[in-house]
Amino acid sequence: xxxxxxxxxxxxxxxxxxxxxxxxxxxxxxxxxxxxxxxxxxxxxxxxxxxxxxxxxxxxxxxxxxxxxxxxxxxxxxxxxxxxxxxxxxxxxxxxxxxxxxxxxxxxxxxxxxxxxxxxxxxxxxxxxxxxxxxxxxxxxxxxxxxxxxxxxxxxxxxxxxxxxxxxxxxxxxxxxxxxxxxxxxxxxxxxxxxxxxxxxxxxxxxxxxxxxxxxxxxxxxxxxxxxxxxxxxxxxxxxxxxxxxxxxxxxxxxxxxxxxxxxxxxxxxxxxxxxxxxxxxxxxxxxxxxxxxxxxxxxxxxxxxxxxxxxxxxxx
Amino acid sequence: xxxxxxxxxxxxxxxxxxxxxxxxxxxxxxxxxxxxxxxxxxxxxxxxxxxxxxxxxxxxxxxxxxxxxxxxxxxxxxxxxxxxxxxxxxxxxxxxxxxxxxxxxxxxxxxxxxxxxxxxxxxxxxxxxxxxxxxxxxxxxxxxxxxxxxxxxxxxxxxxxxxxxxxxxxxxxxxxxxxxxxxxxxxxxxxxxxxxxxxxxxxxxxxxxxxxxxxxxxxxxxxxxxxxxxxxxxxxxxxxxxxxxxxxxxxxxxxxxxxxxxxxxxxxxxxxxxxxxxxxxxxxxxxxxxxxxxxxxxxxxxxxxxxxxxxxxxxxxxxxxxxxxxxxxxxxxxxxxxxxxxxxxxxxxxxxxxxxxxxxxxxxxxxxxxxxxxxxxxxxxxxxxxxxxxxxxxxxxxxxxxxxxxxxxxxxxxxxxxxxxxxxxxxxxxxxxxxxxxxxxxxxxxxxxxxxxxxxxxxxxxxxxxxxxxx
Numbered sequence: 001x002x003x004x005x006x007x008x009x010x011x012x013x014x015x016x017x018x019x020x021x022x023x024x025x026x027x028x029x030x031x032x033x034x035x036x037x038x039x040x041x042x043x044x045x046x047x048x049x050x051x052x053x054x055x056x057x058x059x060x061x062x063x064x065x066x067x068x069x070x071x072x073x074x075x076x077x078x079x080x081x082x083x084x085x086x087x088x089x090x091x092x093x094x095x096x097x098x099x100x101x102x103x104x105x106x107x108x109x110x111x112x113x114x115x116x117x118x119x120x121x122x123x124x125x126x127x128x129x130x131x132x133x134x135x136x137x138x139x140x141x142x143x144x145x146x147x148x149x150x151x152x153x154x155x156x157x158x159x160x161x162x163x164x165x166x167x168x169x170x171x172x173x174x175x176x177x178x179x180x181x182x183x184x185x186x187x188x189x190x191x192x193x194x195x196x197x198x199x200x201x202x203x204x205x206x207x208x209x210x211x212x213x214x215x216x217x218x219x220x221x222x223x224x225x226x227x228x229x230x231x232x233x234x235x236x237x238x239x240x241x242x243x244x245x246x247x248x249x250x251x252x253x254x255x256x257x258x259x260x261x262x263x264x265x266x267x268x269x270x271x272x273x274x275x276x277x278x279x280x281x282x283x284x285x286x287x288x289x290x291x292x293x294x295x296x297x298x299x300x301x302x303x304x305x306x307x308x309x310x311x312x313x314x315x316x317x
Numbered sequence: 318x319x320x321x322x323x324x325x326x327x328x329x330x331x332x333x334x335x336x337x338x339x340x341x342x343x344x345x346x347x348x349x350x351x352x353x354x355x356x357x358x359x360x361x362x363x364x365x366x367x368x369x370x371x372x373x374x375x376x377x378x379x380x381x382x383x384x385x386x387x388x389x390x391x392x393x394x395x396x397x398x399x400x401x402x403x404x405x406x407x408x409x410x411x412x413x414x415x416x417x418x419x420x421x422x423x424x425x426x427x428x429x430x431x432x433x434x435x436x437x438x439x440x441x442x443x444x445x446x447x448x449x450x451x452x453x454x455x456x457x458x459x460x461x462x463x464x465x466x467x468x469x470x471x472x473x474x475x476x477x478x479x480x481x482x483x484x485x486x487x488x489x490x491x492x493x494x495x496x497x498x499x500x501x502x503x504x505x506x507x508x509x510x511x512x513x514x515x516x517x518x519x520x521x522x523x524x525x526x527x528x529x530x531x532x533x534x535x536x537x538x539x540x541x542x543x544x545x546x547x548x549x550x551x552x553x554x555x556x557x558x559x560x561x562x563x564x565x566x567x568x569x570x571x572x573x574x575x576x577x578x579x580x581x582x583x584x585x586x587x588x589x590x591x592x593x594x595x596x597x598x599x600x601x602x603x604x605x606x607x608x609x610x611x612x613x614x615x616x617x618x619x620x621x622x623x624x625x626x627x628x629x630x631x632x633x634x635x636x637x638x639x640x641x642x643x644x645x646x647x648x649x650x651x652x653x654x655x656x657x658x659x660x661x662x663x664x665x666x667x668x669x670x671x672x673x674x675x676x677x678x679x680x681x682x683x684x685x686x687x688x689x690x691x692x693x694x695x696x697x698x699x700x701x702x703x704x705x706x707x708x709x710x711x712x713x714x715x716x717x718x719x720x721x722x723x724x725x726x727x728x729x730x731x732x733x734x735x736x737x738x739x740x741x742x743x744x745x746x747x748x749x750x751x752x753x754x755x756x757x758x759x760x761x762x763x764x765x766x767x768x769x770x771x772x773x774x775x776x777x778x779x780x781x782x783x784x785x786x787x788x
Binding site for chain 1: 687694696747
């Protein structure tokens with residue numbers, strides 16, 4: 001039995017989702033017999049961590065601060081073992097531009113993209129490069145903020161006319177945006193879970209939006225809006241390829257403990273590409289990683305226990 | 318939690334209520350999903366709702382709420398009045414009361430309605446748990462799944478989840494500076510009839526509308542009431558703000574024009590006394606009132622007797638118009654502050670309404686700015702508003718926002734608007750960089766300010782018509 005601090009909430013736009021993840025983790029930990037202290041992450045975090053005398057922290061934060069390495073750095077600083085990836089992997093996963101560069105450098109397939117900071121447009125005349133980029137990426141172009149979890153701020157631009165508004169929307173969430181080639185295909189999520197034998201890929205989940213709008217934040221957290229099929233109905237070969245790609249992504253980005261890798265399976269060509277990796281994917285009742293674990297015969301408490309053991313194991317090395 | 322009732326201070330630090338053990342979120346929700354009634358599909362939690370939850374943090378200047386300023390009510394008055402309730406009516410105040418409300422309270426309501434020129438008898442009234450319950454009871458009484466509710470576009474964001482829960486088909490009629498376009502309403506009613514769809518009632522906030530801040534002109538009021546009678550349609554007149562007038566002459570409520578034939582009237586103590594009381598009322602035609610009463614019995618038997626006793630004491634011991642005068646003076650100053658701040662800090666590409674009363678201003682930005690995304694940006698600057706999409710059921714309103722001026726002090730209002738103005742400016746500039754279209758922003762601003770007429774009421778900007786859907 002350990003004394004576990006569950007870190008959730010925080011100031012990010014995904015605060016509510018994180019609170020839901022936190023409640024679920026807390027209940028699982030209590031069922032496992034641990035002594036649990038829930039901390040809603042705020043300006044008093046360091047102080048509260050000091051007072052908590054926790055053996056280990058379960059980080060159930062999503063988005064800014066919690067998933068981008070900030071809280072992980074603090075936990076390293078105060079010397080409390082914590083679940084999931086370390087600061088550098090968190091930084092790489094949270095910033096889609098860094099992640100995609102790392103994937104490309106590592107020889108892994110990711111849709112073609114171009115990234116810009118706000119200053120590139122304001123001071124360097126990047127707007128003049130847009131027509132050439134649009135020509136290369138072809139319409140519709142996907143426009144995303146570099147560092148927003150979930151699907152907030154992601155837009156399809158069907159024509160050149162739609163690009164400026166999509167870029168402005170994306171800049172509402174981050175100072176860096178990317179324009180990405182749109183892949184028409186099936187949306188797959190492969191969760192990876194570390195274990196005694198090293199990381200293993202869990203069964204593939206396919207997200208099938210009911211209203212046909214793939215990038216819809218609302219659909220992701222709401223029962224009934226998106227249908228999730230797990231294991232996804234894919235041939236063995238595709239399933240294995242998707243799992244192998246997810247594992248390779250996990251390694252290239254340097255993740256630890258668990259992560260979720262989002263993939264596209266292109267219609268026609270059947271080509272698999274990596275959209276992004278989430279260092280701390282949602283752990284709510286409707287989230288994908290818990291579903292995948294369940295399909296692999298790993299209950300939510302078992303998942304929580306394993307992730308906790310990994311955190312303690314890392315601290316001992 | 319509706320957008321209008323976002324409580325303050327449920328922020329970080331400590332264990333928030335959200336982190337408390339909660340059976341419904343802790344278990345696997347999908348296990349219950351098969352048991353949910355079909356109407357729950359219309360009850361949506363949304364990304365916007367999650368964003369709105371962040372707006373409640375104490376460090377954020379929130380122009381998002383619809384909160385009256387309850388600090389104007391003297392604490393010693395509250396204590397004295399509650400002591401009187403305890404001394405004089407303890408047993409009764411702690412007991413159940415009649416479903417339709419206490420007679421003495423109805424006498425107070427008769428006074429309030431008379432102040433706006435409405436002649437109503439106590440038998441025409443049903444006391445409710447806030448005005449919000451009237452919307453719910455009217456839907457419960459009138460709406461079968463698929464029935465049409467005709468509402469204003471934009472409409473009261475707090476009515477949206479109610480309409481959704483009863484699986485209503487909501488058709489929204491555009492507005493201009495004179496309120497709902499009743500000519501468009503007539504066309505729409507004709508079209509609905511041709512399409513074989515059944516409108517049951519027309520929902521309107523004719524005076525100082527939430528969220529648009531505009532007021533329906535007298536000729537339109539007359540025409541609306543006539544239309545309802547001709548077509549035998551009910552009108553739900555939601556009038557929380559009628560007494561919060563800061564300038565000009567009052568207009569007769571629809572209920573006064575129609576004399577209670579087809580108009581169901583919704584009133585509330587929330588804006589003239591306290592929303593914490595959760596007391597409102599409805600006045601409705603007899604047969605409708607009977608059904609509403611039955612619906613209320615099923616909902617909550619009766620509204621808080623303790624609260625009703627407090628209001629009765631308040632009306633007996635104090636002059637309720639004094640508080641109203643104080644509120645009007647306070648809100649008038651706050652409205653002026655917000656209008657000044659808007660003129661100074663919003664780019665000339667933006668339009669906004671200039672309400673003569675109520676609590677809200679509706680601002681519309683260039684259509685390349687999406688106010689839901691803008692809210693995420695604004696939250697980084699620690700300021701919040703309600704994105705316009707919350708006031709539509711069809712995805713419109715994407716470039717508009719609702720700004721509340723009653724719930725924050727003048728310096729916060731000014732600071733809040735200036736912060737929003739700065740992020741809007743940033744996006745306008747970015748757009749101009751991206752498209753090469755010169756922004757009119759910086760230079761024309763001073764000119765726009767100089768052109769502002771001194772006389773209030775002269776500069777009423779029409780609501781820009783939005784035809785585009787969700788982008």
